[in-house]
Amino acid sequence: MSTLSLTGVSRWYGNVVAVNDISMALGPGVTGLLGPNGAGKTTLLHMMAGFLSPSRGTVTLDDEPTWRNPDVYRRLGLVSEREAVQGFLTAYEFVLASAKLHRLADPAAAARRAIDLVELESAQDRRIGTYSKGMRQRARVAAALVHDPQVLLLDEPFNGMDPRQRLHMMQLLHSLGDAGRTILFSSHILEEVEQVSGTVQVMVAGRLAASGDFRTIRRLMTNRPHVFAVRSTDDRALAVALIAEPSVSGVELDRTGLTVRAGDYGAFTRALPRIALNRGIRVRQLVPSDESLESVFSYLVEA
Amino acid sequence: MSTITWITARGLFGRRRFLLLLPLPLVLLGLAVLCRSLGVDPGQWGPPVLVGLGLAVVLPVVALIIGTGVLGAEIDDGTVVHILTKPLPRWQIVLPKLAVAAGVTAVTVAVPLYVAGVLADSVRLGLALAAAAALGALAYSALFLALSLVTRRPVLLGLVYVLIWEGLLGNFVSGTKVLSIQQYVIALADRLAPTGLLETSVSVPVASVMTALVSIGFTVLAIDRLRSFSVAGETS
Numbered sequence: 439m440s441t442l443s444l445t446g447v448s449r450w451y452g453n454v455v456a457v458n459d460i461s462m463a464l465g466p467g468v469t470g471l472l473g474p475n476g477a478g479k480t481t482l483l484h485m486m487a488g489f490l491s492p493s494r495g496t497v498t499l500d501d502e503p504t505w506r507n508p509d510v511y512r513r514l515g516l517v518s519e520r521e522a523v524q525g526f527l528t529a530y531e532f533v534l535a536s537a538k539l540h541r542l543a544d545p546a547a548a549a550r551r552a553i554d555l556v557e558l559e560s561a562q563d564r565r566i567g568t569y570s571k572g573m574r575q576r577a578r579v580a581a582a583l584v585h586d587p588q589v590l591l592l593d594e595p596f597n598g599m600d601p602r603q604r605l606h607m608m609q610l611l612h613s614l615g616d617a618g619r620t621i622l623f624s625s626h627i628l629e630e631v632e633q634v635s636g637t638v639q640v641m642v643a644g645r646l647a648a649s650g651d652f653r654t655i656r657r658l659m660t661n662r663p664h665v666f667a668v669r670s671t672d673d674r675a676l677a678v679a680l681i682a683e684p685s686v687s688g689v690e691l692d693r694t695g696l697t698v699r700a701g702d703y704g705a706f707t708r709a710l711p712r713i714a715l716n717r718g719i720r721v722r723q724l725v726p727s728d729e730s731l732e733s734v735f736s737y738l739v740e741a
Numbered sequence: 742m743s744t745i746t747w748i749t750a751r752g753l754f755g756r757r758r759f760l761l762l763l764p765l766p767l768v769l770l771g772l773a774v775l776c777r778s779l780g781v782d783p784g785q786w787g788p789p790v791l792v793g794l795g796l797a798v799v800l801p802v803v804a805l806i807i808g809t810g811v812l813g814a815e816i817d818d819g820t821v822v823h824i825l826t827k828p829l830p831r832w833q834i835v836l837p838k839l840a841v842a843a844g845v846t847a848v849t850v851a852v853p854l855y856v857a858g859v860l861a862d863s864v865r866l867g868l869a870l871a872a873a874a875a876l877g878a879l880a881y882s883a884l885f886l887a888l889s890l891v892t893r894r895p896v897l898l899g900l901v902y903v904l905i906w907e908g909l910l911g912n913f914v915s916g917t918k919v920l921s922i923q924q925y926v927i928a929l930a931d932r933l934a935p936t937g938l939l940e941t942s943v944s945v946p947v948a949s950v951m952t953a954l955v956s957i958g959f960t961v962l963a964i965d966r967l968r969s970f971s972v973a974g975e976t977s
Contacts, residue, residue: 484971484972487826489822489825489970489971489972490971490972491969491971505969506968506969508825508827508828508829508830508831509828510828511826511827511828512828514826515826516822516826518819518822518972520819520822522818522819522820522822522823523820523823524748524751524752524820524823526751526752526755527748527751532823535744535747535748536823536827538744539744539745539824539827539829540827540828541828581823582826
């Protein structure tokens with residue numbers, strides 16, 4: 439059992455702050471690191487993996503710093519986002535080289551076990567250069583798993599995978615987590631995180647915006663105020679009727695139509711047709727605005 | 742053979758860039774054979790071919806291509822991460838790579854230099870040139886390997902050193918010769934086989950000490966820089 443701890447970690451490049459004062463402790467199980475692109479997930483992962491020194495704060499694996507300390511790689515595996523592999527090697531050679539560099543007692547057996555784990559046996563003797571993106575990713579995961587690390591960090595592991603490969607990778611991460619490994623993977627896609635991990639760390643603009651149980655955070659995300667643009671045959675009458683609805687928290691009227699703020703997505707979308715029908719108003723347009731992941735995340739920061 | 746050596750060698754010979762190494766030694770060899778067969782006086786063609794081409798161009802350029810390739814190419818394409826995420830002391834990564842770079846450079850350059858030296862004067866000169874070139878290969882490789890960790894443009898910086906510092910300034914400002922690997926190689930070769938063909942103002946003790954200093958110093962620098970190797974976050 440290994441614990442990866444971050445204490446007040448910040449990282450800046452010149453006057454750009456990429457990671458801002460993040461503290462967390464990762465224990466056994468699968469944790470998702472969720473955030474929009476450019477939130478600083480990769481920078482944070484690189485600091486965890488000892489490939490970047492924190493400008494401030496400390497990153498430790500079982501109380502040992504990860505920076506300038508190659509010994510941590512006995513217990514830590516990294517699958518970076520950049521899909522770089524020596525294309526001139528076959529997957530077996532590639533994983534075997536990893537096993538040998540780890541000085542494992544039986545590198546050939548370890549390599550076969552790791553390849554088996556990612557289901558790549560049938561292609562293991564082909565050059566990696568001939569692989570699809572998803573297969574290359576699996577070869578890299580096999581190489582990172584060859585020494586059976588306690589901690590595995592994966593940067594956007596589902597990128598470029600087809601649904602079947604994705605499902606398989608999710609199962610693999612699950613089983614590793616259940617076996618007591620500490621698994622952290624980053625993603626900018628909510629659904630991916632939802633399917634794999636119970637615990638999430640949400641990063642927005644370099645800060646840790648939320649952390650904890652996924653369902654709680656998901657509820658926070660669905661219960662945030664939603665904004666809709668509505669146009670109808672009689673905007674003013676509709677506004678009057680809408681403001682009486684408990685699910686509506688605000689209505690704004692201007693020349694282009696109505697801007698409605700609703701506290702409850704489901705209740706509002708059910709109420710609107712009923713109100714319009716009762717008043718004889720025809721709704722011409724209903725557009726949920728500001729539904730991007732970015733705005734969901736930034737809501738979490740404010741919450 | 743260590744795994745690092747194996748991967749480095751496969752990476753080196755597997756890239757097309759390796760083919761760039763072939764023409765230069767062949768030109769050196771061809772010119773020497775041509776001059777000899779036409780009966781030109783070795784005093785006439787020896788210095789320009791052996792020093793002007795062999796030691797001043799072929800040796801440093803071959804060392805530059807290989808030295809910046811053994812680690813620099815892996816840094817460029819990101820595969821270096823696979824080697825760095827292993828519990829290896831960083832000297833165990835740098836030394837095998839340096840050995841491959843220096844070894845391949847030495848073989849590529851020493852063979853044609855040996856032949857050219859034999860054709861110009863004697864077997865002794867051939868052996869002296871080959872031995873001095875091998876030492877030079879080590880010093881150049883250490884320098885270029887370290888450059889690939891210090892800067893993102895190691896080839897450019899290496900070319901500036903070889904062409905501007907050693908090639909141009911060496912002719913006008915004699916003091917720069919003390920910091921020129923090319924001059925050490927000439928001094929060492931001349932010491933091993935004294936002929937009238939090789940000339941330098943750098944003394945043999947200075948050349949020996951400086952060759953050792955450059956080789957060791959830049960290797961230590963490379964090991965230290967690899968220890969603090971940072972991966973820049975990619976913005977996507």
